Amino acid sequence: MRKEINIKNRYLLFGILFGCVFPLFSVLIDCCLIRKDTFSFSKLGIIFNENPLHYIIASAPFFLGLAFYIAGRFAYRQQLSNHALQQSNDQLKLLNESYNTFNYHVSHDLKTIITNGQSLAMMIRKYAEKNDSGKVLELSEMLRQTCESGSGTINGFLQLHRMTSVNPGDHEVDIPLVPVIEELRDQLSAHHDIEIQIRVREFENLPMPAARIRSLFQNLLSNSVRYGYEKVEVKIELIKTDKHLKIHYHDNGRGIDMKKHGHRLFQPFARIEETHTAGSTGIGLYLIKQMLSLYNATISLNSEPGKGVSIEIVFPQG
16 A cells, blocks of 8 residues: 555656646746746746736646546556566466476376386286285285375375465465464374474464465474474464564474575475485475465575474565
8 A cells, every 4th residue: 555655646746846847938938938038936926917828837737746646546556467467477387387397297207106006016916826925915015105106196286286276265364373283283193293382472363265274384294294203393483573474483303404405495396315205295395385475475494404494484464
């Protein structure tokens, strides 16, 4: 709103100043060229009385100021439209890049999965004919893991599509954060030893749909579990400033060598070799960044090997 007022005021000021040129020049021309007299402010009353046309010309600053003020409103609306169009184009470009990247990875990964699955199925049949049940069970487990890997890749892409697309049914409403975090903690606690501390709580809600808030923290907490130690500890701070809502997230995991891998963290399907574990699709951080971009929010990450990961997410207020 403040930006809109500034643009309209600038147009208004320009219109008034530009409009002042007309009465000034009309008086100078009348006095110096038509009357062939020297100009002085004491003669303005005589000049206006003898030529009432100057009264009409003197209203130019008012009418031009009003005209430019209206033009400023249209300019601001056009600027908003252009900005929205640019954002849409950028989002489409990002989505197109992610789909192209996925097409490459899915074709490569699924080809590998199918080839491995065929080989494992042939080996299972071979050892089944030999009645070697131990080997059959071992190969069956390998086949199951191979299928889960393919399923994880497909589900990762479907989640990427859902969370980075703006759907008509998505309503930006204030959703309480703490119940979402506690719900995810309870779900993870069934299989993992995890402790979550919310040390600072200066705001309670985010202007995001519940599904996206849940996806945001689900990805963060899943990474902490996947790349953490036996006891997972997470500390969260919800900090509010005049212009931003900030989420500080820190875990006690194995950490990341930022010099080697920092530039790849938010790329799609980027898997870090030292910390790669089964079930990782490599799109978690990329998914979060793309989802946050829909709300003009940013994410940054700092880490050191053995010292966990610190993440800052910043939402603009308003």
